[in-house]
Amino acid sequence: MKEDFSLSHAPLHDIDAIELLDIVMADDLDLYGPVALAVSGGPDSTALLYFADLWARQRKRKLLVLTVDHSLRHESSNEAVEVARKVVAMGHTHRVLTWRGNKPATRIQETARAIRLTLLSEACYNAGANTVLLAHHREDQAETLLHRINCNTGPEGLAGMALVTSWNGLRLARPFLSVPKDRLLATCRKAGIDYITDPSNEDLRFARAKLRRLRPALSGIGLTVDRLTRLSNSMSIARCAMSKIVSNWLARYAVVYSCGTCRLDRLALQAEPVYFIVIILRYVLNIAGGCGYPPSSEAMTKLIDWLTGESAVWRRTLRGCLLQVDNADLIVMREEVACAPPVFIRRGQVRCWDGRFLIRNKTNCTINVGSCGTDGWRRIKCSRLTLMLSKELRNLPYPARIAWPVVTNLDGSITLPHLVSSEQDALKSNSIGVEICLMSLQAQMIVGLKVNGKLRM
Template identity: 35%
Template sequence: MHSDRPVALALSGGGDSVALLDVASGWARANGRSLLALTVDHGLNPDSARWTAFARDVAHAAGADWRGLSWRGPKPATGLPAAARAARHRLIADAAREQGARVVLFAHTADDVAEADLMRAEGSTLGRLRDWSPSPAWPAGRGLMLLRPMLDVGRGDLRAWLTERGADWIDDPANEDLRYARSRARRSLLPLGEGAPEGRMRVDCLSGEAVPGQPPLTLERQNDGFAAVRSSPLPLGEGALKLDRHVDAFTLAAVLVCAGGSDRPPRGDRLERLLARLRAGDVFTATLCGARIGAGPDQVLVTREAGEFARRPAPPLPLTPGEETVWDGRWAVTIAEPGWSVAAAAGRMAALSKADRARLNALPPAARGGWPVLIRNGGTAPVLAGTAAMTRSLVEERLALALDRMTHETELEPRAHGATPRNHLFSGADITE
């Protein structure tokens, strides 16, 4: 199926991203797709403006559109690499969504995988690199997937290939700065490119036919898919999820983050304790990542922890007419008229109309307080968000992306207003244990 949406590509100007640009631009031309290269200037090096100009020039030479993005504002004194990575993902996600892209290509290699593995072994909480995964920027990256097609290719192979083609690239000296864990991991590992087999660029999640490229990368269609075999959460209503007690750690972490509207996964020790209690058959209530886990004798229900709205009260969030606003990391709300704000139903349910209370009472009790309500011009009489605005839950779609239930670019397309939503948690391969 042909798509007129652009495919975005994160272009730093380094050897890995220049190699990916070369191959992706050939694929885009052969498939009639536009390619949008996005370069982030972190403002951390005196040469960053020159590097950005280099990236612009190589993007245009490859026939790609290009946008430069800047990380502005003060920089943290500690945790700079993590902050820079988060800013980069957020800026790229905002720009990609603004231009209508659904997929962003990243040039991570087998060396990046090995470095990340070593860093985790030394205590880092860095996540694992996957070839097809949702954007970690939330909510900026909602509905956006990252494709890393070169995870089987060594960095040395790429640079040798570029050298043969007479191509140039940038070497960032920060990659050799041993103050940073990534640089120390890179220094301690042997080159992975020597003697490595030819890599492959995976494009099965992109629409269009694949075409041959040049070694060490070839663009070939893969048919094995990305679906994983995991216990599936069962949606009981907007934002409420039922779990099996034998859920695996990956799925449980994804459920907690999505149901709680959070952007940070749970710490491993807390997640393991929660898993142990579930598997032991304990009856309990716990909170983690902003989510409430209610483990009863008959079911395990995960919802937003409504008590947090009382413990950390926040003023109602103003809504701009005609613009989609994400509230609490879980709901997308679009209003047509000015003067409205969105807030939690917790503490306001008694003020709802009888009809709205009846609608709310159809939900599991634990899910009611986390439901959004609208308030007009600072008034005290709320209405349920779905009755006065276009409102959709982001929880189920976000979870489907995290659990690899949407394995193709076309599955990311939004449904027309009024169409029956797809339930991606139950599409495709069997994911029950």
């Protein structure tokens, strides 16, 4: 089957691009904050910058253009400077977000993606931006599907990338997800815009580059971009329906604590079909562990066998989470050893920690946020902070308690602003001015239905 290329090589018209941007921005109710835009300098994000500039001028919105320098290539810093030059010439604000520290030897692209989203989200929080625009296009969607099929994904994965989704509480919007890449290239050529070519896109060490190389052969046997896109669109409808079903199940049979730990009715869970159990557990693992990508099908199969079998082992770990059978319940909690290192948050700053919590520091001092640990729990008991906690929180398993995020002030005092049960207790515990909330979209969907502890959103 051949694809229709009648429009695929034509530049994207201004009016069409403005309409696509309006669609993804329809649910962003903040009309006064800036709209963030991730621009690497490649042809796709450069075309997005071109149209976002037109859109922002027409809609009288501010743009915050962000370039992530992964520091994986020698040229990357110079490329970021070139993007900054273009953006400033347009009259918009630009920031370079640099990935500092040691780089991994394996799973480079997966790690880089997680770092990129973390840097983007923190920059957006501090700038007051609710949305970041990304330049993914139709071919990116097709490659995502092929990659997920190769990873033995289920129906949820076959939905591909969503037009608008959430990560760490930030809206990720992809206005050009239905637009062929050739139209973005043609737009750059017609507008006379220079762009950068990243050689890593053709590096066959990476799975996506291999899939890109196979695309002509796959199209020859009928696996065209058009067909893959239609499959993604159909499965996204199924994903939305399943998301509502899972949320209703969690509201009925689960408790999500404000520290991120989840307690599920194990008997109710075991009574569900295997595939539905897998989906529920993936949601819960994301809430408790802040997992970026869901666990593999093989890992989930072993987990289901453990949960539904007669194993004498009452605990097991997966993706930085500890799952514990507790009589008729299943408790899913974060492993303390898997928690992210502590972060320092200056006054007025907003940071995310461990991929799970958003922290706003409204005090006049710098604070430190990290996992509680054994020493922290000892100090909490000695300071009598436990008396300000609900009985349910005090009775959570010890591994869950030492993985709590705690705030340490400059004077060394330790506080739990997200766990105290009232504003009066917050005042007593010196927690006023620090806000911590779960960032998981899945947690937010059931907040208010059955969540223990007050989450200040």
